[in-house]
Amino acid sequence: MSSYKLKKGYDLRIKGEAEATLETLPRPTQVALDGREFHGLRPKMMVKAGDKVKAGSPLFLQKGTENFYFTSPVSGTVKEVQRGARRVLQEVIVEADEKDEFEEFQTISSGDLLNTSREVILEQILKSGLFAQILARPFAIIADPAVEPRDIFVSAFLTAPLAPEINLILEGNEAAFQAGINALSKLTSGSVNLGIEGGRADLSEALKNPANAKVNQFNGAHPAGNVGIQIHHVAPINKDEVLWTLSSQAVISIGNLFLQGKVVSEKVIALTGESIDQRKHVKVITGAAIAEVAKGRVKADADLRYISGDVLSGRTVTGGFLGTTASQVTVIPEIEKMEFMGWALPGGEKESFSRTFPSFLSPNKKYSHNTGYHGGVRAFVQTGAYESVVPMDIYPVHLIKCIMAGDLEAMEGLGILEVAPEDFALCDFICVSKIEVQDLLRKGLDFFRKEGC
Amino acid sequence: MKFVEDQIHKVRPLFEKGGKFEKLYYLFEAGESFHLVTDKRTDRGAHVRDNIDLKRMMITVVLAMVPCILFGIYNTGFQHYTALLNDGQIDALPGMVDMIVYGAIMVVPVILTVYITGGIVEGIFAIIRKHEINEGFLVTGILIAMVVPASIPLWQVSLATIFGVFIGKECFGGTGMNILNPALTARAFLFFNFPSQISGDKVWVSFDKAQEVVATATPMGVAASGEALPEAYSTMNMFLGLIPGSIGETSVIACLIGAIILLIAGVASWRTMIGMLVGGFLFAWLISLGNNTNPNDLAALGAVKHLCMGGFAFGLVFMATDPVSSANTNVGKWIYGFGAGAMSMLFRIVNPAYPEGVMLAILLMNVFAPLIDHYVVKASIKRRLNRARV
Numbered sequence: 001m002s003s004y005k006l007k008k009g010y011d012l013r014i015k016g017e018a019e020a021t022l023e024t025l026p027r028p029t030q031v032a033l034d035g036r037e038f039h040g041l042r043p044k045m046m047v048k049a050g051d052k053v054k055a056g057s058p059l060f061l062q063k064g065t066e067n068f069y070f071t072s073p074v075s076g077t078v079k080e081v082q083r084g085a086r087r088v089l090q091e092v093i094v095e096a097d098e099k100d101e102f103e104e105f106q107t108i109s110s111g112d113l114l115n116t117s118r119e120v121i122l123e124q125i126l127k128s129g130l131f132a133q134i135l136a137r138p139f140a141i142i143a144d145p146a147v148e149p150r151d152i153f154v155s156a157f158l159t160a161p162l163a164p165e166i167n168l169i170l171e172g173n174e175a176a177f178q179a180g181i182n183a184l185s186k187l188t189s190g191s192v193n194l195g196i197e198g199g200r201a202d203l204s205e206a207l208k209n210p211a212n213a214k215v216n217q218f219n220g221a222h223p224a225g226n227v228g229i230q231i232h233h234v235a236p237i238n239k240d241e242v243l244w245t246l247s248s249q250a251v252i253s254i255g256n257l258f259l260q261g262k263v264v265s266e267k268v269i270a271l272t273g274e275s276i277d278q279r280k281h282v283k284v285i286t287g288a289a290i291a292e293v294a295k296g297r298v299k300a301d302a303d304l305r306y307i308s309g310d311v312l313s314g315r316t317v318t319g320g321f322l323g324t325t326a327s328q329v330t331v332i333p334e335i336e337k338m339e340f341m342g343w344a345l346p347g348g349e350k351e352s353f354s355r356t357f358p359s360f361l362s363p364n365k366k367y368s369h370n371t372g373y374h375g376g377v378r379a380f381v382q383t384g385a386y387e388s389v390v391p392m393d394i395y396p397v398h399l400i401k402c403i404m405a406g407d408l409e410a411m412e413g414l415g416i417l418e419v420a421p422e423d424f425a426l427c428d429f430i431c432v433s434k435i436e437v438q439d440l441l442r443k444g445l446d447f448f449r450k451e452g453c
Numbered sequence: 454m455k456f457v458e459d460q461i462h463k464v465r466p467l468f469e470k471g472g473k474f475e476k477l478y479y480l481f482e483a484g485e486s487f488h489l490v491t492d493k494r495t496d497r498g499a500h501v502r503d504n505i506d507l508k509r510m511m512i513t514v515v516l517a518m519v520p521c522i523l524f525g526i527y528n529t530g531f532q533h534y535t536a537l538l539n540d541g542q543i544d545a546l547p548g549m550v551d552m553i554v555y556g557a558i559m560v561v562p563v564i565l566t567v568y569i570t571g572g573i574v575e576g577i578f579a580i581i582r583k584h585e586i587n588e589g590f591l592v593t594g595i596l597i598a599m600v601v602p603a604s605i606p607l608w609q610v611s612l613a614t615i616f617g618v619f620i621g622k623e624c625f626g627g628t629g630m631n632i633l634n635p636a637l638t639a640r641a642f643l644f645f646n647f648p649s650q651i652s653g654d655k656v657w658v659s660f661d662k663a664q665e666v667v668a669t670a671t672p673m674g675v676a677a678s679g680e681a682l683p684e685a686y687s688t689m690n691m692f693l694g695l696i697p698g699s700i701g702e703t704s705v706i707a708c709l710i711g712a713i714i715l716l717i718a719g720v721a722s723w724r725t726m727i728g729m730l731v732g733g734f735l736f737a738w739l740i741s742l743g744n745n746t747n748p749n750d751l752a753a754l755g756a757v758k759h760l761c762m763g764g765f766a767f768g769l770v771f772m773a774t775d776p777v778s779s780a781n782t783n784v785g786k787w788i789y790g791f792g793a794g795a796m797s798m799l800f801r802i803v804n805p806a807y808p809e810g811v812m813l814a815i816l817l818m819n820v821f822a823p824l825i826d827h828y829v830v831k832a833s834i835k836r837r838l839n840r841a842r843v
């Protein structure tokens with residue numbers, strides 16, 4: 001086991017952590033698959049409104065592939081296929097049945113997976129829809145099944161604000177997790193790398209001593225739990241290489257697919273954020289309607305933002321559906337009013353990375369946050385702060401400036417192939433000029449993918 | 454508070470698109486955002502944002518400069534009355550209040566002149582460029598006021614401010630894009646255009662027009678002439694700042710308080726500061742090693758005296774650390790700081806015409822900063838390429 005200590009980074013001191021208890025939520029009446037969640041998706045629809053589907057039945061496929069399906073998490077009837085501007089696929093909504101009927105897949109035991117061919121395993125993962133949960137680096141887009149990855153990286157701990165407890169996710173799923181690792185190990189000629197949190201004695205055994213995976217320990221503040229940061233330190237990605245990354249929940253889903261021969265869409269998420277009452281870890285169906293998940297837990301008359309994921313890089317899903325890949329839901333208040341002389345007053349109740357507020361004197365206190373910018377958008381002033389929250393051998397400011405200038409060669413030289421927007425999410429948070437760093441980085445990645453390869 | 458808020462909301466439509474004063478929107482915005490922090494919601498990227506903004510950052514720097522400003526006001530009065538006393542025009546030094554009152558009468562108009570002139574230039578550019586007024590001028594303004602002698606004619610301050618903001622900043626595209634520190638650019642403008650009002654021995658102590666001007670050289674001026682430093686210019690007095698000099702830069706102790714505030718707040722780079730301190734100390738010490746023939750020579754003064762003299766401390770804390778015009782990379786900051794410190798001493802000691810080099814050294818390093826960064830970043834790119842070949 002290798003160990004890494006990261007000095008840079010920052011843990012947000014935001015209120016709203018979920019208790020370490022697990023509750024099972026009632027079955028949702030509606031679930032949806034949101035096309036916008038999958039970056040790099042070129043969908044071809046396979047169903048229309050009114051069609052009956054089972055859990056694991058394809059809803060659409062990735063154009064240019066034969067069997068890379070995106071499947072329904074539950075059995076029921078397709079209610080609606082929503083498209084947005086330029087016919088971009090938004091939500092495919094499925095009205096859930098009382099009880100699930102499953103598409104049947106081949107059952108393979110954990111041990112047998114190691115003797116099964118790569119083609120068989122890949123084919124089953126593709127058809128089940130679980131391949132959609134695998135992201136490819138560079139670019140952090142949905143993976144191309146035709147390209148074999150150099151290695152596969154799984155981050156088995158989350159450092160994002162209010163992140164869920166990994167042991168609760170693993171509890172009862174240890175066998176499935178190991179089966180998932182076994183399956184993944186057949187997909188690459190390299191290794192399956194598992195990143196775990198260092199210094200934790202109580203960590204699940206399934207994480208500490210898995211077979212067929214290399215384990216790397218990381219100590220440090222956010223974003224140490226981001227898979228991109230872990231890759232950078234363990235085995236950085238070079239030009240013309242491809243890596244696959246996935247979450248520990250996705251590994252469990254893949255394990256269950258082979259052990260049970262069906263797509264199990266139930267997963268553990270943390271209900272977090274100051275605006276939610278009874279913050280717990282809950283078992284819920286992937287893609288459930290957010291209104292049903294948060295029912296009775298929030299103030300009805302408040303203006304709230306529902307986020308699928310964490311407050312730094314999650315997606316706004318107010319009125320919508322939970323994401324497939326997210327393992328937490330965060331609900332925070334929207335900003336409501338302008339603040340009188342807020343920039344000049346001491347501001348005792350305000351968190352800041354910068355120590356220009358007295359909150360730096362109480363490092364353990366938690367603070368409220370809303371969705372305000374807390375200041376005007378200004379010219380890019382390089383305060384040197386970006387460098388202290390990106391634990392990589394990369395110059396974030398220079399990279400962002402090259403993206404602004406559209407300089408492909410410099411972008412590559414400065415390491416654009418190694419990063420994903422989430423890795424720079426803290427830059428978004430701390431920026432005094434209120435530059436949209438993640439947005440710029442995503443545009444840079446898209447530009448590079450189109451023009452630079 | 455509510456009243457101000459209501460009034461601002463009431464006049465807002467006049468400045469918005471289609472309103473009577475549409476063209477002046479950004480002036481209105483400046484006023485509005487000064488009083489009320491925006492309620493704009495995040496729609497991309499992180500959903501929550503740090504409470505710091507450019508205003509907060511800049512006001513922190515101004516706050517760090519408060520000891521320098523206050524001490525500068527006091528010292529202006531102190532130097533004025535000390536000179537009168539030495540000249541026999543008065544019999545005893547007056548009380549502290551008198552000194553502060555005199556100092557305020559001389560210093561406050563300089564500060565106001567800078568802010569008013571600079572504010573107008575910034576406002577004009579904001580309207581032409583259609584962007585919000587950037588708060589960087591909060592700092593630039595007070596910096597300009599602190600690095601001029603109290604006796605300087607206000608019209609010169611005004612011209613220098615216009616030059617500093619225009620050539621030092623707006624020409625390059627405004628805040629964040631400038632290569633040179635605008636405040637130092639303003640000071641360099643004064644130095645090259647009105648040398649008789651910013652150098653020599655007749656400018657550092659301010660006098661009423663009616664009185665005869667008494668020549669009082671700064672410690673640097675005395676040392677440059679090869680004479681021994683008088684008792685009034687002891688290292689302790691230089692450390693405290695009770696010496697003639699530019700308004701805000703005489704006191705090392707005030708600069709130190711500022712440095713502590715800036716470092717705690719994390720606004721200025723400690724790498725730049727330490728780099729410059731080491732560079733300055735090392736060079737002053739090295740030069741003094743080879744010059745022990747005349748103990749009064751500038752070269753032989755030794756490192757400690759040099760660090761306490763002139764604008765070194767002020768330049769180190771407030772000028773070199775300007776995040777925009779200094780180097781951006783961490784390695785680059787060390788090199789940049791070290792260079793600024795070393796150059797300060799070289800210019801100061803070797804240049805026979807003008808016994809102060811901090812301003813020119815920092816400006817020179819400003820010019821080199823992008824080059825330093827370029828090579829630091831290039832090394833990172835090379836590392837990445839080497840790795841790919843392995």
